[in-house]
Amino acid sequence: MSKVIKSREDLKNLYCRILEGRKRIKYSVTICGGTGCRAQGSENLRDAFEREIKKRAWGRIGKIKMSGCHGFCEMGPIVLINPGDIFYIKVKAEDISEIIEKTIIKGQYIERLCYKGNDGEIYTRDADIPFYKYQKRFILKLNGRIDPTSIEDYIISGGYSALVRVLYEMSPDEVINEIANSQLRGRGGGGFSTARKWKSCKDAPGDIHYVICNGDEGDPGAFMDRSIMEGNPHSVLEGMIIGAYAIGSSQGYIYVRAEYPLAVEHLQKAIDDAYSYGLLGNENMLGKGCGFDIKIIRGGGAFVCGESTALMASLQGEVGEPRAKFIHTVERGLWEKPTNLNNVETWANIPLIINSGSKKFASIGTENSKGTKVFSLVGKINNTGLVEVPMGITLREIIDKIGGGIPNNKRFKAVQTGGPSGGCIPEQYLDLPVDFDNLSRIGSMMGSGGMIVMDEDTCMVDIARYFMDFLKDESCGKCTSCREGIKQMSSILEKICAGYGEEGDIEKLEEIAKLTIEVSLCALGTSAPNPVLTTIKYFRGEYNVHIKEKKCPAHVCSNLIKYKIVREVCVGCGVCAKACPVKAVKGKKKLPHSIDEDKCIKCSLCKVSCKFDAINIE
Amino acid sequence: MEVTKDITKDSKIDLAVVSKIIRKHKDNTGGIIEIFQDIQAHFNYLPKEALQLVSKKRGMPISRIYHVATFYSIFSLIPRGRYIISVCTGTTCHVRGAPLLLETILRELNIGIGETTRDRIFTLEAVRCIGACSIAPAVRINDKPFGPLNPAGLLRLLNEYRKN
Numbered sequence: 001m002s003k004v005i006k007s008r009e010d011l012k013n014l015y016c017r018i019l020e021g022r023k024r025i026k027y028s029v030t031i032c033g034g035t036g037c038r039a040q041g042s043e044n045l046r047d048a049f050e051r052e053i054k055k056r057a058w059g060r061i062g063k064i065k066m067s068g069c070h071g072f073c074e075m076g077p078i079v080l081i082n083p084g085d086i087f088y089i090k091v092k093a094e095d096i097s098e099i100i101e102k103t104i105i106k107g108q109y110i111e112r113l114c115y116k117g118n119d120g121e122i123y124t125r126d127a128d129i130p131f132y133k134y135q136k137r138f139i140l141k142l143n144g145r146i147d148p149t150s151i152e153d154y155i156i157s158g159g160y161s162a163l164v165r166v167l168y169e170m171s172p173d174e175v176i177n178e179i180a181n182s183q184l185r186g187r188g189g190g191g192f193s194t195a196r197k198w199k200s201c202k203d204a205p206g207d208i209h210y211v212i213c214n215g216d217e218g219d220p221g222a223f224m225d226r227s228i229m230e231g232n233p234h235s236v237l238e239g240m241i242i243g244a245y246a247i248g249s250s251q252g253y254i255y256v257r258a259e260y261p262l263a264v265e266h267l268q269k270a271i272d273d274a275y276s277y278g279l280l281g282n283e284n285m286l287g288k289g290c291g292f293d294i295k296i297i298r299g300g301g302a303f304v305c306g307e308s309t310a311l312m313a314s315l316q317g318e319v320g321e322p323r324a325k326f327i328h329t330v331e332r333g334l335w336e337k338p339t340n341l342n343n344v345e346t347w348a349n350i351p352l353i354i355n356s357g358s359k360k361f362a363s364i365g366t367e368n369s370k371g372t373k374v375f376s377l378v379g380k381i382n383n384t385g386l387v388e389v390p391m392g393i394t395l396r397e398i399i400d401k402i403g404g405g406i407p408n409n410k411r412f413k414a415v416q417t418g419g420p421s422g423g424c425i426p427e428q429y430l431d432l433p434v435d436f437d438n439l440s441r442i443g444s445m446m447g448s449g450g451m452i453v454m455d456e457d458t459c460m461v462d463i464a465r466y467f468m469d470f471l472k473d474e475s476c477g478k479c480t481s482c483r484e485g486i487k488q489m490s491s492i493l494e495k496i497c498a499g500y501g502e503e504g505d506i507e508k509l510e511e512i513a514k515l516t517i518e519v520s521l522c523a524l525g526t527s528a529p530n531p532v533l534t535t536i537k538y539f540r541g542e543y544n545v546h547i548k549e550k551k552c553p554a555h556v557c558s559n560l561i562k563y564k565i566v567r568e569v570c571v572g573c574g575v576c577a578k579a580c581p582v583k584a585v586k587g588k589k590k591l592p593h594s595i596d597e598d599k600c601i602k603c604s605l606c607k608v609s610c611k612f613d614a615i616n617i618e
Numbered sequence: 619m620e621v622t623k624d625i626t627k628d629s630k631i632d633l634a635v636v637s638k639i640i641r642k643h644k645d646n647t648g649g650i651i652e653i654f655q656d657i658q659a660h661f662n663y664l665p666k667e668a669l670q671l672v673s674k675k676r677g678m679p680i681s682r683i684y685h686v687a688t689f690y691s692i693f694s695l696i697p698r699g700r701y702i703i704s705v706c707t708g709t710t711c712h713v714r715g716a717p718l719l720l721e722t723i724l725r726e727l728n729i730g731i732g733e734t735t736r737d738r739i740f741t742l743e744a745v746r747c748i749g750a751c752s753i754a755p756a757v758r759i760n761d762k763p764f765g766p767l768n769p770a771g772l773l774r775l776l777n778e779y780r781k782n
Contacts, residue, residue, distance in 0.1 A: 036752035039763045073752025220708030223749035258655075258692045259748050261761055300651050300690025303746065317650035319689040378710040378751035385752060416709065452709045466712050470746060476689075581725060603718060605769060 004278035007287045008164050011155070018152045026061040027104050030080040032144060034069025034227060035262070036385075037076035041093070042066070045077055048093045052100055065153075068231015068266075070144035071386035072131055075115065080126075080144070087126040088113040118404075131383045134401045136364065136390045138372045139348050143231035148266045151273040154234040160279065162351035166242050167288045172202065175246040179350070182358035183370040188214055188306075188343030189418070189447045190523070191369070191436040197340055201330040202247045204338035209249040211292075212334065212341040213240055214311060215256040215263065218303040219419025220470065222450030224374040225344035227386050229256065229263035232348065233270035237294065239347030241279065242354065244292045247340055252294040255311055258301045267296055303420075303474035307522050308333075308341045310476065321476045322522035343448065345374055365391030369435035373449060377403050380410065380455040389434070396430040399453060410455040414538070418447030420467045420474075421527035423534030424460060443534045445527065459556035460539040461546050465493035467531040475524060482525030485516035489532055497557040501547035506536055555617045558602040562618045567592040569614035576606035576615065635660055636668040640675045650676070650686055654693055663694040699734045699741035701779050704758040706765075708747030711755040714766070719755050720744060722769040726776060739780060 005011050031037075031046050046066055053062045070078045075089035081103050088099070091113060102108045115123045123129045146153040154160070166175055180195035201209060213236060217225040229236060240252050256264050271294055274280040283291040297315055304310045305320040312334045314320040333339025349371065353361045362370045369391040375398065377387050382404035389398060395415060399405065406412055414424040423444035425432075432438050436446050454463070468490035477483045489512050492505055513529030520526050536543060545551050552560040565576075565585075570592040577585040577593060584600040587593030595606070595615075607615040639656045643649040650672070657668050664687055673680045687693050705711075705720045720731075723742055727735055734741040750756045753765030757772060764775060 035748075035750045035763060039750060039753050039756070039765060076752070217749070218746070220712075220747035221710045221751055222747070223751060226749045258690075259745065297652070298655060300654075301692035301745075302690050314651065317646075317652075317686070319686055376751060378754065379713050384754075419709075450709070452713065454713060458713050463709075463713075466709070474746075581722075601721070603721060603769065608768070 003276050004282070005160075005286060006278065006284075008168055011160060011164055011286075015155055018156050022156070024060055025063045026083075027058070028063040028065070028082045029104075030065055030067050030082070030145065032068075032070045032076060032078040032080075033066035033148075034071075034073065034076070034231065035223070036069070036073030037078055038262075040076045042077035044093055045079065045091060045096070048096050052096055056100075065147040065150070067145060068143040068148045069227040069386060070126070071140060071227070071388075072126075072129075072383065073386070074382070074384045078144075083107075084109075084124075085126075086124050087115065087129075089115050131385070131387075131402055131404065134393075134397065135388050136372050137388045138352060138364075139228065139235070139345060139374060140231075140386065140388045142235070143227060146232065148231050148233055149269045151234060151270065151277060154232070158355065159234055159351075160238055162354035163238050163241055163279070164286060166245060166354060167286050167290075172246045172248060175242065175354075176202065178358050179246075179353060180358075182353045182361040183368075184346065184349055184353060184361070185369060185436060186343055187345035187349070187373065187448065189421070189445065191446060194342060194346055197330060197342070198243065198247055200328065201338050201340040204331045206338045208251070208337045209247050210334045210337055210339040211240055211244045211247060211249045211252040212311070212315070212339060213252070213254040213347050214306065214308070214341055214343045215254055215260070215267075216299050216306045216311060217257055217260075217344070217448060218306045218474075219421075219448050219450045221376065221378050221416075221452045222419060222448050223376050224386060224449045226257075226260050226263055228344050228348050228374075229260070230266050233263075233267045234274070235348045235351060236267070236344055237270055237274055237280070239350035240294060241285075241292050242350050243340065243342070243347065245290060249340070250290075250292055252292060253315055253334075254294060254296050255305070255315060256296060256298055258299045264296060264298060271296065302476070303470075304476045304522075304524050307524060310522070311341065312339065319476070321478050322524070324521055345449070366433060366435045366438075368437055373434070373446070375449045375451045377451050377453070379416075379452040380406050380458065381453040382407050391435045392433040394431050394433055395425065398434070398451070399430070403453065406453065406455050410457060412453070413456050413458055414454045414460065414463075416444075416452040416454065416463070416531075417450065418445035418527075418530070419450050420471050421445060421523065421530055422447050422450075423530045424454070424463065424538065425534070426538040443530060443537060445530070457554050457556070459497075459552050459554035460535045460542050461493065461552075462497055462554075462556045464532045464535045465490065465497050468493055468528075471524070471528045475528070479520045479522075479525055481516050481519035482521075482528065485512050485520075485525075486528050488512050489516075489529065493532070496543065496546050497552075497559070499546075499550045499557070499559045501543075501550075503547065505547060506540070506543055510536065561602060562597060563595050563600055563602060563604075563606065564616050564618055565593050565595055566614050566616055567594075569612055571612055571614075573611075575609050575611065579605045579609035581605065631661070631665045631667045633667060633671055636671050637675070640672060650678070650683070651690065654687060654690075658693060661697075663697050666695075694732075694741075697734065697738070699738050701739060701759050702741045702743060703776075704743045704745040704748065706746075706748045706750065706754070706756045706758065707744045708749075708751065708754075710751040711747075714754040715768070716755040718769060719757060719767060719772055722772055723776070726773060740776075 049064050079088045079091045109124045184194045185191040285291050302320045305314045307322045310320040310322040329339050374388045416424050471486045472490045475482045572590040584596045673683045750763045756765030
């Protein structure tokens with residue numbers, strides 16, 4: 001029997017068939033297959049569960065699947081047991097037989113595997129855990145529930161129903177209107193109105209129109225798009241097909257970062273399945289006389305290719321250099337044809353908006369930023385992970401309530417948003433509602449959604465140096481201001497961090513920053529100075545201490561710190577001497593040791609190894 | 619640089635493989651990057667002979683071929699080791715201690731970033747974020763991410779790979 005879905009009825013019948021087929025399944029085990037959990041052994045868990053199920057001959061009634069990222073990466077590997085929706089964290093292979101005996105057969109939960117709150121409360125379901133409770137999971141709702149390699153899992157969760165609705169009930173203009181009413185803004189960083197982009201592309205003359213999904217998530221510390229592509233690839237495809245229908249395009253591309261092999265694998269599987277069900281590559285999709293093709297293109301590892309014109313150049317097999325946008329890409333983009341490019345998260349929003357209605361979407365968020373936004377909450381934070389929150393939530397709520405605050409009772413210093421183009425936001429703005437406009441107003445930006453929390457042990461001058469070092473490599477080199485400006489800022493910052501800072505360096509940095517912003521062509525250059533400018537603006541004192549006193553208050557810049565053994569505390573155990581890779585620690589057994597400053601490379605291994613806390617940093 | 623001439627000398631480049639790759643992408647108007655990706659997947663780097671063949675078959679000057687091949691950071695023009703160690707230097711890993719890991723490897727293997735050990739077991743690379751921030755600081759060996767790592771754990775990991 002052909003699998004091709006030819007009509008609305010066909011999809012409905014397929015849905016019923018899948019539902020019927022799944023009635024026999026009594027137990028299901030969903031193991032998180034996100035990168036964090038995989039690194040902590042979730043694939044071994046899956047194999048062990050499968051062996052156990054085989055042993056018990058549960059092939060017909062038990063189902064084991066690997067889902068996309070749950071977001072709560074700090075607690076991985078995560079396992080979800082049904083019935084009961086029981087949520088286990090940090091599961092190990094040796095826990096499996098107990099899980100089967102107690103939880104699956106008897107329906108009891110195992111306390112040790114449940115999440116425990118700070119107050120000692122035991123949580124058996126994820127929805128009650130503070131990390132999830134304060135989120136609004138709209139796009140990530142199915143991540144962690146469905147098997148991303150199964151189109152049936154997506155269909156049974158309501159997948160492709162938005163596409164059917166669009167094809168059967170709406171004209172292309174009505175689709176664009178619906179998206180316009182939702183006031184959706186692009187999630188890739190710029191925040192441009194999605195509907196306006198679509199309309200301009202649709203209205204641009206030309207026989208061929210292209211649709212592109214930008215999956216070149218290059219911001220360090222950001223993995224939202226990766227998790228969507230890995231965990232729910234069909235939602236991106238469905239969004240793209242709907243967009244293509246609205247714009248009148250028959251060819252689409254997904255440009256995925258080279259560092260994301262699993263995302264490519266899952267997207268490719270999703271595309272192959274969509275082809276075999278007739279949702280792609282079919283000139284008469286769902287009997288409606290239109291069709292769409294999608295091809296994946298892997299990137300080459302260039303940060304600048306996240307910029308739309310550079311990405312299109314790269315798609316054409318050229319060097320990823322941006323061009324001036326006197327003529328917008330919606331008029332002349334890929335191969336000089338009208339091209340509409342949206343980010344992964346933007347595409348994933350589309351089917352949800354169609355299904356829940358633009359009104360509901362627009363009811364979430366602030367005046368000019370609607371809906372939810374996914375952030376990757378990382379750095380010095382207790383609950384590292386992927387969070388989805390309504391626009392307008394405050395940074396403090398994200399960091400304290402969802403993120404669980406900063407580890408080891410350290411003090412909060414700054415949060416960095418927007419990747420290398422964004423800025424560092426200090427404590428005084430923690431109560432600011434997060435949206436596109438507010439973040440730009442204080443010198444940072446929404447960006448694609450990286451949110452890196454920094455504590456008192458993070459040196460802000462070093463952070464500025466880090467970003468300039470990053471951008472120095474990633475600038476494509478086309479504009480002199482960007483290529484040379486970033487390089488000069490980088491070398492001044494290197495100099496300050498090495499202890500050779502001079503009076504006037506800060507002013508020089510500000511001057512170069514201003515010029516780079518004014519003269520560069522693309523967003524990489526015009527936003528590159530943001531990390532320098534915001535750290536100077538909010539942490540000028542730290543720069544001054546580095547320059548004038550030649551000290552690094554956070555003890556990060558290795559040239560400005562010294563490791564010293566406190567003679568009164570040292571018992572002469574010799575552990576640090578063994579740990580030292582360059583033999584800089586000297587001393588006789590049972591007598592206080594000392595560190596040879598000339599040899600010391602400040603690797604901190606001695607301090608980490610000392611059980612008596614006898615080593616200080618000055 | 620640690621990679622010396624003897625490494626390139628002993629490797630014979632099977633150009634039939636390259637021709638097959640070029641044919642596979644012949645209908646692709648862009649495609650150069652995909653061709654390079656496939657060549658690198660086979661040879662572990664982009665051999666000069668292969669690039670010359672691409673230039674000839676696609677009718678593109680060799681200068682343009684090199685322009686593209688050197689622009690993108692994933693491509694290597696020199697042979698690489700069996701295990702490619704990518705130390706993540708993304709922001710999260712940076713604030714959680716990646717510089718220390720990088721220094722540990724530099725000292726242990728006695729090679730620079732982008733270089734390969736003499737025995738051709740390891741190639742060291744620094745990458746900007748592998749999206750594994752929850753296990754920061756992280757290191758990827760070939761396609762497998764590891765973390766969170768401290769210098770001692772990293773050395774243990776390297777030794778395991780060295781034995782294999």
